[in-house]
Amino acid sequence: NAGVTQTPKFRILKIGQSMTLQCTQDMNHNYMYWYRQDPGMGLKLIYYSVGAGITDKGEVPNGYNVSRSTTEDFPLRLELAAPSQTSVYFCASSGQGLDYGYTFGSGTRLTVV
Amino acid sequence: GQSLEQPSEVTAVEGAIVQINCTYQTSGFYGLSWYQQHDGGAPTFLSYNALDGLEETGRFSSFLSRSDSYGYLLLQELQMKDSASYFCAVNRDDKIIFGKGTRLHILP
Numbered sequence: 001n002a003g004v005t006q007t008p009k010f011r012i013l014k015i016g017q018s019m020t021l022q023c024t025q026d027m028n029h030n031y032m033y034w035y036r037q038d039p040g041m042g043l044k045l046i047y048y049s050v051g052a053g054i055t056d057k058g059e060v061p062n063g064y065n066v067s068r069s070t071t072e073d074f075p076l077r078l079e080l081a082a083p084s085q086t087s088v089y090f091c092a093s094s095g096q097g098l099d100y101g102y103t104f105g106s107g108t109r110l111t112v113v
Numbered sequence: 114g115q116s117l118e119q120p121s122e123v124t125a126v127e128g129a130i131v132q133i134n135c136t137y138q139t140s141g142f143y144g145l146s147w148y149q150q151h152d153g154g155a156p157t158f159l160s161y162n163a164l165d166g167l168e169e170t171g172r173f174s175s176f177l178s179r180s181d182s183y184g185y186l187l188l189q190e191l192q193m194k195d196s197a198s199y200f201c202a203v204n205r206d207d208k209i210i211f212g213k214g215t216r217l218h219i220l221p
Contacts, residue, residue: 031207033208033209035211041213041214042200042211042212042213042214043156043200043211044211045208045209045210048207048208050207058208059210090155090156100158100161101146101148101158101159101161102148102156102158102209103158104155104156104157105155106154106155107155
């Protein structure tokens with residue numbers, strides 16, 4: 001099993017550009033999440049999904065959009081990138097309930113210049 | 114609102130025991146989780162406490178007191194590979210909210 005796969009691993013964007021961060025999991029997990037982590041800080045929840053076709057905002061959703069058309073995929077869209085979106089983005093999933101914890105992807109390091 | 118408080122840094126000696134505390138204020142609390150993150154890596158799940166008391170997993174133990182809104186992670190027989198950041202996180206509704214993390218430095 002690959003677990004949670006994120007692409008790309010690194011990306012540099014210019015201000016105002018857009019991009020999609022890809023996340024896919026092969027564990028048939030219903031719950032999927034996007035977090036961002038700024039240097040030396042904790043993880044902030046951007047968006048999450050409890051199943052295909054269902055998404056909801058987290059703590060810091062502004063400037064981002066998500067979709068969940070399949071159980072496996074949960075892409076994160078950045079529109080009009082800003083320097084404040086420079087961060088490391090982690091996708092995570094959970095299957096049997098949160099007491100079993102999340103499985104995280106390896107992250108995407110995004111720099112907006 | 115919700116908040117989690119944990120020390121920003123802790124230093125301990127190899128082979129010793131260290132405790133990382135976490136206090137929280139949140140509504141809709143289901144339980145407290147702990148995650149480990151090495152530099153440049155992704156967080157990995159360590160433990161989860163839904164009920165009061167101590168949960169033990171090898172060298173790591175986690176404790177929760179719901180009445181005190183307090184928990185801790187206990188690491189025994191510290192090894193250099195335990196140098197990492199440790200995050201407490203509250204499980205609420207369908208999601209997990211993370212604290213800012215405690216960086217654990219281990220001295221030889």
